[in-house]
Amino acid sequence: MSHIELSEQEILRRESLQKLRDLGIDPYPAALYPVDAYAHNLKQDFEDGKEVCLAGRMMSQRIMGKASFAELQDASGRIQVYFNRDEICPDEDKTLYNEVFKKLLDLGDFIGVKGRVFKTQVGEISVHVHSFTVLSKSLRPLPLPKTDTDGNVHDAFTDPELRYRQRYVDLVVNPHVKEVFVKRTKLFNAMRHFFNEAGYMEVETPILQAIPGGASARPFITHHNALDIPLYMRIANELYLKRLIVGGFDGVYEFSKNFRNEGMDRTHNPEFTAMEIYVSYKDYNWMMDFTERLLEHCAMSVNGKTEATFGEHHIDFRAPYKRVTMRQSIIDFTGFDIDGKSEEELFAAAKGMGIAVDETMGKGKLIDEIFGAKCEGNYIQPTFITDYPKEMSPLCKVHRDNPELTERFELMVCGKEVANAYSELNDPIDQRERFEEQLRLQEKGDDEAMFIDQDFLRALEYGMPPTSGLGIGMDRLIMYLTNNASIQEILFFPQMRPETKSVKIELNENEQAIFAAMQKQGESVLPDLRAQFAEMSNKVWDNSVKTLTKNNLLKVSKENETLYIRLV
């Protein structure tokens, strides 16, 4: 089972590993290697004759007898290194060059080199190697895309399944993949910087929650043994951040890994990252100003410009963004005015627009459906949609001018929501009623309605200052900023079905029993093993053992007239 059949190339690499050891070379040395240079910098600032020490993976080898070129890839990029036999081996013994460098090193091995920077006749900046050190042997061949002189990539490592399952290989071999993740980190840093400059505090709140609040979604459930209670992986951190505002912090934010037990597709992963920030004494109008300045700043930090390309769309994150009320948006795209309409009227209108509706939908849900179907997709440039129906926003303050609406906005980019913000509801009595309304919706059949968090209500009863909160879908934002249509491209390790690599062999009861016994013993004399299964007939025994040996699980061998059986 643990035995994996090795390919020819893997066997050869293991042999090279042993030969290195036989030559007294440790293929996995412990000592630090005194790197003082990086490929990118050496090429950027060429200094002829400079002595350098660098390390990385050997990604190509061009051997020409007594001289060779190789390419070294470190974290910053690639640089060519030049090996000369008589310089690597000044004495009679040419083993280090002829054997170690030419034969025992494979592509993908980590080596360190010390040498002098120079330019070849063809003008390639290279390092003339005086000495090299094996730093780590690679036992599996990497896929090796090659770029020709015209910049065309050949044999690119493109299979999405392999790329996501073995992201480490993807990163080694596809430099553009690395760039995406560098940008992702730049985005996080830019946001942190922006918030910290504004004087707000980064905090951490529970990921394991007794009540999964703050959003409507199906949670992952787990169990705490010592307390013997169910716990949920958080679907949002909103209610905890508000508790901190109650506690007297002025502004708090958190990059929150959230978990939702729902479908996966091009834009949804079961775990994803949201950023939430809450600032006291502000309202959603202030938050719109803050958000557009924030995103302009982030786009600049990530891409060096406010414009971004996403598929066929060209978007510009330069502030300010257009602001449209939801009512106006629906008028714009359908001609229908939702203002003052009854549930029946909205139902009929939605149905008339060809939207699938059912009786469980309340007013708010109907409006949301209309907006989702007819309006949302039209907002390519960043646009604030404001003033959502009350029913859809149970944590949001009622609109100061209209009791049917809330002070909420969503930021739409490329027809999708990127951010969501409120003037936060801080009236504890209203909040309790909203939660109870959610319960009624749940009973009516809306499986998205929220749980009631009594402790959160208690906190509000102590008093929360007027506060505005903002949530940003970080994954979606980075997709826009790096022009990736798939969330799997911007997560290091997107969720995949587990690999079921081991070939499943159906064993019957007897075969399983014998195999289990062998797994414990590892090796046995055949008659001894037979004796342990005395209840089996000879025929059953014989068939079982043959099945196991045929499937390469066990092996029988004869040594000095004794039959041994062992695990393969």
Added chain:
RNA sequence: GAUUCCGUAGCUCAGCUGGUAGAGCAAUACACUUUUAAUGUAUGGGCCCUGGGUUCGAAUCCCAGCGGGAUCACCA
């Protein structure tokens, strides 16, 4: 969940209306002291995703399963 496409060497891919598996790169061996998709010559490498079926014969046709992609639905 539905539809659809795909699964062949380490990687990228050919393989026709069924007849015992092919290329390039990578690997191995030899040659080669400034090359760069290095070059030249030679060689090795395959559970053709898994399991069933049809057939004298299946990588190829049929069915089922597993894994992945795309689109749609659901879902923030």
